[in-house]
Amino acid sequence: MKGKVTAVGFGPGGREDMTIRADRAISDADIVTGYTTYVNLIKDFYPGKAFKSTGMRSEVERCRLAIQDALTGKSVAMVCSGDSGIYGMAGLIYQLAESMDADVDIDVVPGVTAASTAAAVLGAPLMHDLSLISLSDYLTPLDLIMKRVDRAAESDMVICLYNPKSNQRDYLGDAADIIMRHRSPDTAVGIVREAGRSGQTHWTTTLGDLAKEDVDMLCTVIVGNSNSYVSDGKMITPRGYEVG
16 A cells, blocks of 8 residues: 655644644544654644654654655654645655655645734734745855845835744844845834744834844744834734725
């Protein structure tokens, strides 16, 4: 029997934000594989299920393990928080399967990504064109990241920053300075920590004060465009409709 690997985006971590398709893919899998933190988020939802996990920066090992299990005829769910195709494992699974010449089926199940989850908490900041940019230079050169920040800022797109700061790196202030080449320091910014999870907190600030905010890897930062604003605690980006 031909095996299968399904890259499953399960959303922010709560059962209520998991799609029916994601739940079905995990329930039907023989083995559920993923980053240890993500596996722990959903493990209690699937008692009796076989789980395999690896730690941070073991993505290649994790995906290769899933493919190897699929080659034995198993159905494997590779779980990813958010969306499996947005900074997830979907692309790596396709690449590895090709390099391994692995005859397995591959499917991708989308999920609610951090940008969508954070936006719903903040109000409606993503109502117009936007750019998603990770500030992690683990896999992307820093100068290329900042070039993308600059181009997105110049275009006046809303910018959603993933992985904004860690214990090892802090590029958020540099990104804010680059964006302020094109936008006012008063530009609205929304920050959500642990979006969609039990410890969720959120607040708004301005672009000029962003570098001083208490931000870490669990935060999603949304920088508004030139028309974004905060009203009654909610961050809103107008689409352009006439409202009177």
